[in-house]
Structures are given as structure tokens and as C-alpha cells.
Amino acid sequence: MRFMIENDVPVTPVIVITSLNYEDVIATVRFFHQQGINQIMVNRYNMGGEGLNHRYLPTTASQLRDVFKQLDNYAEKHTINIYSGVCTPYCLLNPVDYPHIRFGACSNDVYKRPLTFDLDGNLRLCNHSPVAVGNIFKQSLSEIFTNPYLAEWEDLNMAFCKNCLCLAKCKGGCRAASEQMDYSLKNEDPIIRTLNISPLKYSNEKSIV
Numbered sequence: 001m002r003f004m005i006e007n008d009v010p011v012t013p014v015i016v017i018t019s020l021n022y023e024d025v026i027a028t029v030r031f032f033h034q035q036g037i038n039q040i041m042v043n044r045y046n047m048g049g050e051g052l053n054h055r056y057l058p059t060t061a062s063q064l065r066d067v068f069k070q071l072d073n074y075a076e077k078h079t080i081n082i083y084s085g086v087c088t089p090y091c092l093l094n095p096v097d098y099p100h101i102r103f104g105a106c107s108n109d110v111y112k113r114p115l116t117f118d119l120d121g122n123l124r125l126c127n128h129s130p131v132a133v134g135n136i137f138k139q140s141l142s143e144i145f146t147n148p149y150l151a152e153w154e155d156l157n158m159a160f161c162k163n164c165l166c167l168a169k170c171k172g173g174c175r176a177a178s179e180q181m182d183y184s185l186k187n188e189d190p191i192i193r194t195l196n197i198s199p200l201k202y203s204n205e206k207s208i209v
């Protein structure tokens, strides 16, 4: 990273916040910042892949909120861009509580999604999703993007999120995480169940960014 910084190559380190490192996140951000890095991505732990064998890795909700509060304070006082890249249910991390951190969102526009390809041409709608929606060596993109599976992503009819005013933006968190846990796109983000989170209740829409 030092070599890249010295040669004016932009560097954005990623910190995945887990039960093992959550107490060290701010010190790590400070370290990167002192090296001259001013863009850092901080992601909550998103269960999937090999991580399914390490179910102790997510923090508690209050640990994660504490870390984000510290990060928000740091971003307020320093010239640094801190992003939260893994979309997180607003009932776990509500962006209004962390105004100096930028939160990513899952787009309905397929061309704004983190489309992920493997060497065999299989295409997934996000690097977190285990489902191949098509294959670019065998199909055109326009053919792939008419797959009915895409419409399932737009269907936000999830029992847990019924009546939540944040639904249009939050979309129930990361449903690729649901796929990773063998649930369907009809399920809200499994971190909600893991951390025993209650749905959000708002008195008005001003509490939603």
C-alpha cells in the first residue's frame, strides 16, 4: 500500500468488522489515515461462503453501533471518507445516526449493481449472491436481464418489513445474505434474526435519510 500511495495510486482499504476485531477498528482507521489514505470502506460482517462455518463472527448489535459511532466521530473530525459498503438493515444501522459515513444501497437498476463475473462467464447480481443469473459466453446481457429472477429482487413483500417506512431505501437489508443462508429473496437480511433486531418504528419520514 505504501508503494501505491508513493506512486499516487488511490488506495481504499476494506475493514470487515467482526467479533474478533471490533475493538481495533478505530486504531486501524487511524493507522491507515496516518499512512496518507483518506478513503476507507468499513463493512459489517456479512455471513456467507466459508463464513457459514464461523457463525461466531458477527458482532452484537450494540458493538456494531458503537464502532459506527466512533467511526462517525472520526470522520467528522478528520478529512477522510468512510463508506459502509455492505448494505445493512436500517433497524441495525440507521444512516441518520451516522451522518458522516456514506452508506451503500442495493439498486434496482441492474447496471448499477456490483455485477460479478467468474472466469467461466457466470454472472451474479452481486459478489455476495451465490446465484448465477446467466452466462455471458452463452447469452447476451439483454437476454440475461429478462430472467424472472431479477423481478424477485424488486419484490419487497417481506413480512418482517411490513409497515416499515424505510422499506423503499433499506429493502430489508442484504437479501443476497439470505440466499447465502439458504433462505429466499422473500426473507429479510438474516443478520436481523442472528442479532435479534426488532423492526423500525418511525413517527415520520424525517427520521429516514
Ligand code: SF4
Pocket: 089, 090, 091, 092, 160, 161, 162, 164, 165, 166, 167, 170, 171, 172, 173, 188, 189, 198, 199, 200
Ligand atoms: S424493518 Fe425491514 S425495511 Fe425496515 S429497517 Fe428493518 S430490515 Fe429495513
Ligand code: SF4
Pocket: 085, 086, 087, 105, 106, 107, 114, 126, 127, 128, 129, 173, 174, 175, 176, 177
Ligand atoms: S446484494 Fe447485498 S451486498 Fe449486494 S448490493 Fe444488494 S444489499 Fe448490497
